[in-house]
Amino acid sequence: MAQKPSIPKGTRDFGQQEMAERNYIFDTIRSVFKTFGYTQIETPAMENLSTLLGKYGDEGDKLLFRILNSGDAFADADFSKPLASQVCEKGLRYDLTVPFARFVVQHQNDISFPFKRFQIQPVWRADRPQKGRYREFYQCDADVIGSKSQINELELVQIVDRVFGLLDVNVLIKINNRKVLTGFAEICGFPDKVVDITVAIDKLDKIGLDAVKEEMSQKGLTQQAIDVIDSILKLSGSTEQKIASMRTLMNGGSASGIVSETGLRGLDELEELFGFIAAAGVKHPVEIDLSLARGLNYYTGAIFEVKALDFEIGSICGGGRYDNLTGIFGLPDMSGVGISFGADRIYDVLKGLGKFPADLGCSANILFANMGTEEVAYLLPVVSALRSNGIAVELYPENTKLKKQFDYADRKNIPFLSINGGDEMGAGIIQIKNLATGDQQTFPKDDIEGIISFIS
C-alpha cells in the first residue's frame, strides 16, 4: 500500500531554507519593481493551446506541456489522425511574455497605457532536465507597453542597478541595439542576412573572432562584408568613442561605403539611452556590447543583458524592446520593452558568493520551552503579546524533556530560548537566553518592550 514518494523529474520541492532564500530574491525584486510604479498581475497556469502554439518556434511547440481535456477526452477522437491536438485544448504557460501579450489585448479597454506590469510566476517546459535546467521554474518579468520613450529603457537599467545593489552582487550591465545590428548587415551589403550575422556575432564570446568570421563566410558573406564586421567587432574606447566610430561607419565610412539609416537611428537611441543613464547615475558599470543579441528575433531596439562580475555563470537578467508583441493577438503597433530576472541563476550567484543574509530561514526569534500546562498558561499572554508586535515566536507544543526542546531550537537555528518553571512563575518573570552568546537576562512578565529589544 505504501508508495515510495517522489516528484516528476525536472521539478523541485522548496523547503524552509530554500524558500526563505528564494523569497529574499523575489521580495527584493518585487519591492524595486514597485518603487518604479510597476504593478503586479497574474495569469492562469493554463492557457488555450491556440494562444501558445506557434509563438516559440517548432522546438518550443514540442516543449509545451499539454493538458488532457477533462471528461472522456478520447470519446470523439479520430484515431486515424494525430491524437494530441484532438484530446488537448490547453497547455501550461511556457513563459510570461506571450500570456502578457494575450492579457494586454484581452483587457486593452481596461488598461491605462503606458502599462507597466510585473509578473512573478512559474513556467513549464518539457525540456530534458539537466543541471540548472528545470521543467518548472519561476520567471520574474517587468514590461512596459504602449510607450516608445527610452525613459522606459533607462528605468529598466535603474531597476537592474537597484536590485543587484540591494542583493550586494557586482554586475556588468551590457546594452546593445537591434537597429545597430541591422545597420551592420546593411553596411555589409547583406541586409537580408541580419539574422545570420546576429547569431554569429552572438557566438563571439564562446567561439572567438576567427570562428565567427568562418561561420559568416559559410553563410555566404563576402570577404569585404566580413572585413566590415571585423572592423566593427574590434571597435574600442569609451562608449562615446564607440558610438562616434560606429556613426562614421554607418554613415558611409566602412569598407563598403554603404549608409545605413536604420543603423544611424540605432546609434541615436544608444546615445540617448546612455545620456539618460549618465544623468540618472547608476552604481554598476554599464557598457555597449555589440556581440549581444540574445538570439531573440523579436527585439527591435535596445537589448539588455546582465552578468555577475564575481561569479562564473551565464546571463542573470536580460531583455529588450519589441515593437509588435501584441500584433499576433490583433493589437498592432504597441511598442514595449521588458526585462526578465533569472531567479534560479541569481540564487546560484548569491549562494556561491555567500550573499544571503545569515538569519534567513529561521522560523522564529525565540522558542519558549514547554514545562507543563500551568507554565504554558503563564506564558501564553507573553507569547501573544510578542506575536502581536510582529515577533516570530514558537512555543514548544509538547511537555517533553528539555534536551529535546533545546535540540529543536538548535536544529532550527532559533537564536533565543526561554525556560520558565515554578520559580519564574512565582517571581512573575521571564528568563531568556541568547543561545549564541550564552547571555541570559530576566524580564518582568509584562516588560514586552524589554523582551523585544533583547531578542530582536
Next chain:
Amino acid sequence: MAQKPSIPKGTRDFGQQEMAERNYIFDTIRSVFKTFGYTQIETPAMENLSTLLGKYGDEGDKLLFRILNSGDAFADADFSKPLASQVCEKGLRYDLTVPFARFVVQHQNDISFPFKRFQIQPVWRADRPQKGRYREFYQCDADVIGSKSQINELELVQIVDRVFGLLDVNVLIKINNRKVLTGFAEICGFPDKVVDITVAIDKLDKIGLDAVKEEMSQKGLTQQAIDVIDSILKLSGSTEQKIASMRTLMNGGSASGIVSETGLRGLDELEELFGFIAAAGVKHPVEIDLSLARGLNYYTGAIFEVKALDFEIGSICGGGRYDNLTGIFGLPDMSGVGISFGADRIYDVLKGLGKFPADLGCSANILFANMGTEEVAYLLPVVSALRSNGIAVELYPENTKLKKQFDYADRKNIPFLSINGGDEMGAGIIQIKNLATGDQQTFPKDDIEGIISFIS
C-alpha cells in the same frame, strides 16, 4: 492571423487592482503564520499521478487535470485499453494537503519535527465552472505535523483570530471534535454508522432537525438511537455546560445507557482546548458546534470552521486534526493538525463589506510629468532619491500633452502630481500638488525628506 484572445473557462486573470487586493489577504495571512513560527514551503504544480490518484475518492480522481507525457505520448499506447492512464503520468495538484504529506515523507530525514509549514499556491480541479467555483484557485494552508499537543490547535485558533482581526472582519470560530462524533454513534448503539450520522448531522443547518432525523431513520437507526441524537443536538448553555451535559450522556446517562470511552476522550480534548483558549484570550467568539463535521473523513480530533458574521457566505476557513495523513506514503503514526483559508471567499467578504484599504492597487504615490529631455534630466536625481527611500514613483515616459499625463494620474488614482518646467528648474525647486485636496507645495530640489513627508 490575429486571434481573439481568451483564457480557459474557470480560470482568471488578475489585474492590478485585484492582485493588490489578493496580495493584501495573502500578505496578512502570511505575516501571521510567520509570527507563529510556521515556515513556507512550495511543491511542484505537477505531481506524479501515482501520488494523487485514490486520495480524493472516485469523484476527485475524475477532477484531476492530467498532463500528456512529453515526446510522442501515443507511440507505445495500446489502443485497445483505456488511453488516459497510458499517456499521462503526471497531474496538476488538486489540493495542498496530499503534496504536503508526500513532502513530509520524502524529506522526513531533513525535517525537524514538530514540522510547522505553510503553503500558499494554486490548485487545479476540473470541476464544472460556476459562480464562485474556479478550475484554478489558491489555497492557503498551515499545518503542523508530528505533535499531538492541543497547543497546536490553540495556535491555529489564535492564527484565525489574529488574521480576521487584522482584516477587520467579525467571525465566529466553531469547534467540534471527531471523537465526540464517534462517541455519539457509540452511545446510539451504532458505532459503525459514524459516517452516516456525521454526514446527517452536518446537514442540520441546511435541512433542519426533522429532516436529519428522517435521514438517520432511513440509514437504519432505531428510534432509541435517534432519541439519543436528538437530545445531543438540543444541548444548550455555555461551552462548559454543553461539555458537562455531554459528559453525562457519554458516561452512560443517555437513553441507551452506553458508555463511550472515545467520546469521553473527545470531551477531554474539547475541554482542554477551550481551557487553552480562555487562558490565551482571543478577540472573536469561539463556540462548540456539534453539527460541524466538514464532511471530511480523515479528521480524528478537533474540527474547525470559521464563519463571517456580517456577510452571508459559506465557511471561509476550516481544518482539523488528522492522525494518519502520511500513512499512505509509508510514514504511519504522524499526527497533525491544519487549517486552510479560503482566499476567494475571504476576498468576497472583504469586497462585500468594503474592508479593503482605500489605496490598494495604486501604482505610485506621485507622478512626475514629462516636459522634455532637459526637465527629465533635472528630475532624475529627485525621482531616484525618492525610490531609494521606498517611495513608488512614476515618471511619465513620453513628452506629451499635460492633459494626457494628468489623465494618466487620474485613471491610475495616483494621489500626487508634480509638474516642473523652466521656472522650477531655474529656481531649483519641485512643485507638488495633492490631486485630492488641491493643496500645492514647493520644495527645494534636494529636500527629499520634505517631499516624502508631504506625499506619504
